[in-house]
Amino acid sequence: MIERVPGTSRSDLASALGFSEMAATRIVRELLAAGLVEEFESPGKTRKKKRSVGRPKTGLRIVPARIFAVGITVSAYHSEVSICDAAGEIRANRMVLNPPFETPESAARVYAEAVRLLIEEADVDLERIIGIGIALSARTDPDRCEILRSEYFGWANDGGRFCSEIRKFIDLPIEIENIANALAIAEMRFGAAREASAFALVHAATFVGASIVSENRIVRGATGVSGLIGHFRSTPTELTCVCGRSDCLNLNATGFGVLGRLGLLDEPSFDNAHLSYYAGTLLEVLSNQTATGLVSEAGACLAPAIDNIGKLLGPEMVIVSGQLGSDAIYFDGVKRALETHYDLGSDAAFRLVRGTIRPERSAALLALHTFCYSDRLDYDRLVDTAAPRSSARG
């Protein structure tokens, strides 16, 4: 609440959360002691619908520079390690060039080394780093810190080896999450979905996947492998999907599909050894705008899938994100096809929104959401490390 509405007072907290003002005062005293929040003179009510009243009151706000989170974005497009503050602003970052994706371990070692260097050079209080978020194109079990499988990287269940390689360098809690889920969580906490409790996020890049959020939680399904819309049936193509079929959405509404139609693929089958080639070539095509027609058509191919998601789940919004999804021409292609063929806008069943958060920022925001703005906050550790500074401030 304090993060969402700076200026929230103790009595606002008490009435919104249903506990006494005394309890609110005690809890806020603890948050102050942990260096998480600070008081300031807030000019009246900051909530919507209420007119500002003249007298200033004591409001609460997050102290951005007293909590930090590390993000690791494992990607063939833009690999990065970063540190964000409690407001979600990136304070330091480091690109990871040409990471090896042969095995989870070999990749993890390169990212771990980048995190070590970043922490060495970053001007942040290391004691105040609360955790690490990892975002990658894989289905994961965050509770067990495991990669379940990745069709994109060609990895099977890693038994937690990726995360244990990271922990060898830095022993902090880790949350490892599929990139679509990480983006959905980031949009929910800091972006377009702040007011939404039920929405879907489609991540389009070389392939396409989705994340479903209901009642502010990721829907994982019975197996932990949900959101595989890349294998929805679409138009037959000359290409072959990782599943062996030639009519998957992965071959139509994606970067892989665009490259295929441009004749830029050596082989019609997706090959894990060529991830960097797919990513680099697609970025080139998008930035040069040499194939706007094909990019727009690829977007249009996504429309039936989004219509299905909309009708099945009744979301408040569908966010289209990712290196391809956030491209203006692709997004326009999706939107126009939905308006033309599926009546998007007429009865306003859901809003179609372009992603506001870049993939490389989502990993650190995932860590912040998981280890700061949740019941997994390690309060005792924060109190211990806050003590010297708060006494110095008097």
Ligand SMILES: [Zn+2]
């Ligand atoms: Zn498929």
